[in-house]
Amino acid sequence: MKVLLVDDSGTMRTIQKRCLSKLGVEDVVEAEDGVQALIMFEAGTFDVVLTDWNMPNMDGLTLLKEIRQRNREIPVIMITTEAERARVVLAIQSGVSDYLVKPFTPDGLKEKLERWVGAKL
Numbered sequence: 001m002k003v004l005l006v007d008d009s010g011t012m013r014t015i016q017k018r019c020l021s022k023l024g025v026e027d028v029v030e031a032e033d034g035v036q037a038l039i040m041f042e043a044g045t046f047d048v049v050l051t052d053w054n055m056p057n058m059d060g061l062t063l064l065k066e067i068r069q070r071n072r073e074i075p076v077i078m079i080t081t082e083a084e085r086a087r088v089v090l091a092i093q094s095g096v097s098d099y100l101v102k103p104f105t106p107d108g109l110k111e112k113l114e115r116w117v118g119a120k121l
Contacts, residue, residue, distance in 0.1 A: 001025050001027065001047045001048065001113070001117055001119055002027040002028075002029070002044070002045065002046050002047050002048075003020060003025060003027065003028045003029070003046065003047065003048055003049075003050060004029050004031065004037060004040060004041060004044070004046045004048070004049045004050070004051075005017065005020075005028050005029065005030050005031070005050050006030075006031045006032075006033070006034065006036075006037040006049065006050065006051040006052060006055070006060065006063065007032075007051070007052040007055070007079070008032055008033055008052065008054075008055040008056060009052070010032075012052065012102075013030050016050065016079070016109075017030075019106045019109050020109070022106055023106065023109070023110050023113065023121040024121055025113070025121070029044065029046070032055075033055045033056055033057040033058055034051070034055060034057060034058025034059060034060065034062055034063035034066070035057045035058045036057075037049070037051065037058075037063055038058070038063060038066050038067070041067060041070070042070070046074065047074075047075075047117050048074065048075045048076075048077065048113065048116060048117050049067060049074060049075070049076045049077070050077050050079050051063055051064065051076065051077070051078055051079065052078075052079060052080055053078055053080035053081075053082045053087070053091075054080065054081075054082070060078055060080065061090065061091060061094060064076050064078070064091065064094050064095060064096055065094050065095070068094065068095040072095070075097040075098070075116035075117060076095070076096055076097050077096070077097055077098045077099070077100060077112050077113075077116065078091050078096050078098070078099050078100070079100045079101075079102060079104065079109075080099075080100075080101065080102060081101065081102045082101075083101045097116050098112050098115065098116060100112055
């Protein structure tokens with residue numbers, strides 16, 4: 001499984017990479033914001049995108065919309081502190097596959113990946 005991991009916090013990317021590693025997922029490409037992520041997305045092939053919402057240059061919602069213009073099928077999971085119902089609804093309307101609120105558990109991430117990527121972790 002190849003993951004595009006997008007978060008402006010290096011610490012959060014490290015935590016998420018450790019989580020993924022514990023699940024046996026080692027093929028992780030990191031991006032610091034939506035602009036960098038979109039370049040990587042267009043240049044590579046990924047099984048899933050994990051993105052934060054609040055980032056500089058291009059936020060996660062804008063990134064989601066850009067990805068959906070290019071690919072309607074790839075699972076995009078928003079991992080964010082934004083738990084407000086209106087935000088969740090907006091993300092769903094924009095085509096997000098799933099939503100995981102920080103802080104999350106490794107089991108929570110595992111469940112989302114198994115649901116959307118179909119791999120047993």
